Amino acid sequence: xxxxxxxxxxxxxxxxxxxxxxxxxxxxxxxxxxxxxxxxxxxxxxxxxxxxxxxxxxxxxxxxxxxxxxxxxxxxxxxxxxxxxxxxxxxxxxxxxxxxxxxxxxxxxxxxxxxxxxxxxxxxxxxxxxxxxxxxxxxxxxxxxxxxxxxxxxxxxxxxxxxxxxxxxxxxxxxxxxxxxxxxxxxxxxxxxxxxxxxxxxxxxxxxxxxxxxxxxxxxxxxxxxxxxxxxxxxxxxxxxxxxxxxxxxxxxxxxxxxxxxxxxxxxxxxxxxxxxxxxxxxxxxxxxxxxxxxxxxxxxxxxxxx
Numbered sequence: 001x002x003x004x005x006x007x008x009x010x011x012x013x014x015x016x017x018x019x020x021x022x023x024x025x026x027x028x029x030x031x032x033x034x035x036x037x038x039x040x041x042x043x044x045x046x047x048x049x050x051x052x053x054x055x056x057x058x059x060x061x062x063x064x065x066x067x068x069x070x071x072x073x074x075x076x077x078x079x080x081x082x083x084x085x086x087x088x089x090x091x092x093x094x095x096x097x098x099x100x101x102x103x104x105x106x107x108x109x110x111x112x113x114x115x116x117x118x119x120x121x122x123x124x125x126x127x128x129x130x131x132x133x134x135x136x137x138x139x140x141x142x143x144x145x146x147x148x149x150x151x152x153x154x155x156x157x158x159x160x161x162x163x164x165x166x167x168x169x170x171x172x173x174x175x176x177x178x179x180x181x182x183x184x185x186x187x188x189x190x191x192x193x194x195x196x197x198x199x200x201x202x203x204x205x206x207x208x209x210x211x212x213x214x215x216x217x218x219x220x221x222x223x224x225x226x227x228x229x230x231x232x233x234x235x236x237x238x239x240x241x242x243x244x245x246x247x248x249x250x251x252x253x254x255x256x257x258x259x260x261x262x263x264x265x266x267x268x269x270x271x272x273x274x275x276x277x278x279x280x281x282x283x284x285x286x287x288x289x290x291x292x293x294x295x296x297x298x299x300x301x302x303x304x305x306x307x
Contacts, residue, residue: 019285023281023285071095071096071099077095080095080098081094081095083148083152084098084148085225086152086155086156086224086225086226086227087148087151087152087155088151088155088197088200090200090204098144098148101144102140102141102144105139105140105141105143105144106137106140106141107140108140109136109137109139109140110133110136110137113129113132113133113136152227155197155226155227156226156227156228158195158197158198159195159197159198159201159226159227159228159231160228160230161195162191162194162195162197162198163198163228163230163231163259164256164259164260164262164263165191165194165195166187166191166195166198166202167234167252167255167256167259168256168260169183169186169187169190169191170183170184170187170252170256171249171252171253171256173186173187174248174249174252175249175253180215180238180248181206181209181215184202184205184206184209185206187202188202188203188206197226198226201222201225201226202222204221204222204225205218205219205221205222208221215238215239215242216235216238216239219231219234219235219238220232220235222235223235230259233255234255237251237255238251238252
C-alpha cells in the first residue's frame with residue numbers, strides 16, 4: 001500500500017510539474033516568436049506591411065461577392081471605411097469584403113447546421129438546436145466587428161511602441177536642418193522595417209500634405225487613424241509652435257524627452273507589477289504540488305490508521 005501511496009504522490013506531483021513546464025514553454029515560445037518577428041521587421045523591405053494595404057488574391061472573390069450585396073448609406077460606408085483603415089485595411093474594396101465576410105459568418109454556420117440536421121436532431125433536442133443556432137447567429141453577427149476592434153487595438157499598441165522613436169527621429173531631422181514635411185518623409189522611410197504600421201500612416205499623411213491639405217488637419221487625421229492621444233498632442237504642439245514662432249526643434253526635443261520619460265515609467269510600472277502577477281501562478285501550480293508531496297502520504301497513512 002505504501003508503494004501505491006508513493007506512486008500516487010509522484011504521479012500527482014509530476015502532473016503539476018508537467019503543467020508548469022508546459023506553460024513556461026508556451027511563454028518562452030511566444031517571447032521567441034515576438035523577437036523573431038522584430039528581427040524580420042528589421043531586415044525587411046519597405047513593403048513589410050503591404051498585405052495590410054492591398055487586397056490579397058484569395059480575398060478577391062469576397063470583393064466580387066460584396067458587389068452583389070446592398071450596402072448601407074454613404075455615411076455608414078464612410079464610418080466602416082474609417083474603422084477598417086484603423087485596423088490596417090486600406091483597399092478600396094475593403095468595405096465590400098467586410099460585408100461579404102459578415103454575410104458568410106452569419107449564414108454559413110446556419111447552412112452547415114441545416115445540412116447536418118438529421119445527425120444533430122438525433123443527438124440534440126429542439127431546445128438545444130435553437131440555442132445552438134441562436135449562438136451561431138450572434139457569433140456570426142458580432143464576430144467580424146470584434147475582430148476589427150482587436151486588430152485596431154493591436155495596431156494601436158504597435159504604434160504606441162514606436163511613437164517615441166518617431167519623435168526622436170523627427171528631432172534629429174529637424175535639428176539637422178530639414179523642414180517639417182521633409183522630416184516626416186524621412187522618418188517614414190526610416191521606420192519602415194521596425195514599425196510598418198507607423199510607416200503606412202505617415203505615408204498617408206505625407207500624401208495628404210502633397211495633395212494640399214493643411215498640416216494640422218493631416219496630422220490630426222494621422223492621430224485619429226493610429227488612435228493615440230500622444231499623436232494628437234504632437235499635432236497641437238506643432239501648431240502652437242508654428243503660430244507662436246517658437247523653435248520647432250526645441251519644442252520637439254521637449255516633447256520627445258517627455259515621451260521617453262513616459263516609456264521608462266511604463267516599463268518600470270510593468271516591472272513592479274511582475275511580482276504581483278507571479279503570485280497567482282505560484283499559488284496555482286507550485287503550492288499545490290508542495291502540499292501534495294508533503295501532506296498526501298501522511299493523510300493516507302492517517303486514514304489507514306483510523307480505518
